[in-house]
Amino acid sequence: MDEEIAMQYFSYGEKEIARLAAEDPVLGAAMDRLGRPDRVIFPDLFSALIRSVVGQQISTKAADTVWNRMQDALGNDITPDVIALAGADEIQQCGMSKRKAGYICGIADAVAAKKVDISTFRKKSDEEIIKELTVLPGVGVWTAEMMLLLSMERPDVLSWNDLGIRRGIMRLYDMPSLSKSEFEILRNRYSPHGSVASIYLWEIAHTDCW
Incomplete structure (x- = not known):
């Protein structure tokens, strides 16, 4: 398509x-x-969350470049299993810091283990989602808010x-x-x-x- x-x-x-x-x-x-x-918008919640982490503290253009490299390296369907298979070193080579690559792997592990169950998010309030996400290392309020806005289309x-x-x-x-x-x-x-x-x-x- x-x-x-x-x-x-x-x-x-x-x-x-x-x-x-x-x-x-x-x-x-x-x-x-x-x-x-x-x-x-990016309707898939997990890939949208990872995309928000990629975009932390860099320009939109730079974030798009890194995200495109990740998709070239890992495929268009970014899932917890894909992240786990790639590992932090391969993710870092897409153009980010070792720390950020580690955060991404940690988030993938937490979602796969349902320590954070993103499948329940559409039934929860903005505040509940922010509270759950910001427990994860590497996920701050901005990252959670970008997922709310640019994936879930929350109105406010x-x-x-x-x-x-x-x-x-x-x-x-x-x-x-x-x-x-x-x-x-x-x-x-x-x-x-x-x-x-x-x-x-x-x-x-x-x-x-x-």
Whole structure:
């Protein structure tokens, strides 16, 4: 199947856009200017989790490069068994640190042993999933939030820990800095459609001619 056809995108529409615009006219004007950006999602929970770990503290472009190398080396279907068979050394050779490769192997072992049962996640709240995932070495709140947003399509994820989102906020409102309390005001304003706000804030952060 052609890769472009196989891609899936975060589902949102006029209802979410209109609600955000009504709550925040500044964001509303930006959304009108940007149109309706697509955001690729990764429905398989395990591979999405590993992809989030790969993306920790590196640019989106670098993360895509490493992930593509992993798929070239291990195959498109990244499962706990595939990770275990490859081992940390082969994973590290895809372009990451030894520590991160070790985290990935540890996560695969934990999921295979059902120490973390990701098959139950779709029945759980965001907070419950974050709590379970962040017990795993190498999985912080940001990693869990990216899985919630970019795999599970949870509707109200706005991550303080994401540099792109914070940068998008500062560009949108012409702010030289952003405090956690200022961020929380916006998080509450955007709720319950924080994930759609995140998609637009990422777009704002990476639009050259903003």
